[in-house]
Amino acid sequence: MAAPRILSGIKPTGRPHLGNYYGMMQPGIEWQDRGEAFYFIADYHAFTTVHDPAALREHTRSVALDFLACGLDPEKAVLFRQSDVPEVTELAWLLTCLTPMPMLENCHAYKDHLAKGKVPSHGLFAYPVLMAADILLYNSNIVPVGRDQKQHVEVTRDLAEKANRLFGPIFTVPQPSIVAEVATVIGLDGQKMSKSYNNTIGLFEEEKVLRKKIMSIVTDSEPVEAAKDPATSSIVALYKLCADASAVALMEDQFRAGGLGYGEFKKRLFEALWEKFAPFRARRAELAADPSVLDAILADGAARARAIALPTMERVRKAMGIR
Numbered sequence: 266m267a268a269p270r271i272l273s274g275i276k277p278t279g280r281p282h283l284g285n286y287y288g289m290m291q292p293g294i295e296w297q298d299r300g301e302a303f304y305f306i307a308d309y310h311a312f313t314t315v316h317d318p319a320a321l322r323e324h325t326r327s328v329a330l331d332f333l334a335c336g337l338d339p340e341k342a343v344l345f346r347q348s349d350v351p352e353v354t355e356l357a358w359l360l361t362c363l364t365p366m367p368m369l370e371n372c373h374a375y376k377d378h379l380a381k382g383k384v385p386s387h388g389l390f391a392y393p394v395l396m397a398a399d400i401l402l403y404n405s406n407i408v409p410v411g412r413d414q415k416q417h418v419e420v421t422r423d424l425a426e427k428a429n430r431l432f433g434p435i436f437t438v439p440q441p442s443i444v445a446e447v448a449t450v451i452g453l454d455g456q457k458m459s460k461s462y463n464n465t466i467g468l469f470e471e472e473k474v475l476r477k478k479i480m481s482i483v484t485d486s487e488p489v490e491a492a493k494d495p496a497t498s499s500i501v502a503l504y505k506l507c508a509d510a511s512a513v514a515l516m517e518d519q520f521r522a523g524g525l526g527y528g529e530f531k532k533r534l535f536e537a538l539w540e541k542f543a544p545f546r547a548r549r550a551e552l553a554a555d556p557s558v559l560d561a562i563l564a565d566g567a568a569r570a571r572a573i574a575l576p577t578m579e580r581v582r583k584a585m586g587i588r
Contacts, residue, residue, distance in 0.1 A: 269300040272405035273309040274347065277324035278315055281331050282465035284450040284458035287506055292409050294336045302342035303403050303570060309347050309354070309395060313388040329559055333467055334549035345566030347399065352574040356399035357391075359585060360424050363431075364394050368423065397421035402574050404437040432584040434543075451502045454483050465520065466503075469546055472539065479535040484527045495520040500530045505542040507534075544565055 273293045275285065296302050308325050315321045323348060337344060347353060369375060372393050378385040396417045400408055401424075408418050425436040449457055452464030459465065466478055482499050495501040495517040504564060505513050516533065519525050552558055582588050 269406040270404055271296045271300045271302045271407040271409065271512045272305075272400055272403055272488070273303075273409050274310070274399060275328055275332070276307045276311045277321065277328040278311050279324060279460050280327055280467050280469070280474050282458055282460070282467050283506065284465065286335065286468055287450050289409075290332060290335055290337075294332075296407070296409055297338060297342040300407065301370045302331070303335065303405070304343070304344050305350075305399065305570070305571075306332075306341055307347045307399070310392065313386060313392065326556075326559060327461045329563060330549055330552050333552055333559070333562070334545045335468070336545075339566065343569045344562060345570045346563055349563070349567035350402070350570050352571070352578045353395070353398050353402050353576060356402050358583065359393045359581065359587070360397055360401075361391060361394050363424060363427055364391075364420075368420060369393060372420065379546050393417045393420045394424070399426050400439060401436045402424055402577050403570065404573065404577060405439055406437060408439050432581075435581050435584045438555070450506065451499045453478060453481060453499070455499050466538070468542060469549060473542045475539065476535050479531050479538070480528070482527075482531060482534075489526040492523040493520040498530075500527065500534055504530075504534050504537060508537040512537070 273289065275281070275289055281290065293302070293304060299492070306325050306328050306361075308321060311321060311324065315324065329344060329346075332344060363390070367574075369390055375385055375390050378389060393416075396484055397420055400418070400421045408421075411416060422438055425438045428436055429438070451459035453466065454462065454464045456462050467477070470478065481502075484498075484500070485493075487493055498520065501513070501520065502514060504516055508516075516530060527547060540546060
């Protein structure tokens with residue numbers, strides 16, 4: 266039986282943070298040992314919000330470096346820029362012509378935009394169709410996504426099944442049962458970590474910046490001697506991500522016992538985070554020292570991705586009556 270093809274992407278809208286790492290990057294990297302993994306830097310998707318050309322280019326390369334530093338192996342997985350495979354936009358147009366407006370009007374990102382009183386662009390409105398093209402272009406079986414992206418995989422399934430009914434079996438339909446649930450990481454203010462909330466902890470912060478951010482984590486006003494509930498603490502929630510079980514258990518016990526201030530716990534969190542990501546920082550510095558290494562990895566990834574995309578599009582065009 267052939268190994269499953271796995272596809273995942275990350276938007277280069279800024280430097281990745283802990284939420285990106287634990288929510289997408291770490292699970293994605295683990296998938297590279299379970300099948301044929303394709304990972305793309307979603308610069309077309311990022312253009313819905315990033316309109317500074319220099320920033321978009323810098324973010325795209327930076328995200329690729331971060332991915333590689335965190336353990337993605339280009340010998341095992343295909344890493345590429347979304348825009349290096351132009352067939353994805355052609356497929357997105359063909360799928361758009363099959364997509365009912367109500368389907369997109371029901372998607373969370375569009376509805377959230379409207380609820381906040383914002384005027385969405387057509388790009389944001391049609392975002393799920395481009396995501397469907399990302400998935401279907403590479404005949405993907407598995408799409409590891411979190412709860413907030415699961416709806417987009419369901420849109421992909423609906424569009425693939427509709428196209429297959431109309432034009433024959435041209436698309437692989439990803440199975441919803443294999444969609445992974447990924448971690449929700451708490452930010453500095455106790456909400457979900459997100460760039461939109463300005464509450465993130467970057468993967469590769471400078472030491473002073475990281476320390477300052479950790480010490481700024483929002484806490485309650487309980488006195489030092491008071492017992493505290495570790496289950497409601499952002500400090501404990503973040504510590505669980507980077508410390509071993511015995512260290513976490515000790516911190517939880519000390520929370521309940523009282524007698525230690527939040528400052529002490531924040532110092533421990535800083536030390537654990539700084540130590541955990543030390544090997545990644547070293548690897549990233551090594552990769553960044555020679556830009557030609559990243560150029561070669563991305564070029565090879567684009568060639569391997571297009572080797573799948575081109576026959577897919579030939580099949581699709583022929584079935585749909587294009588050329």
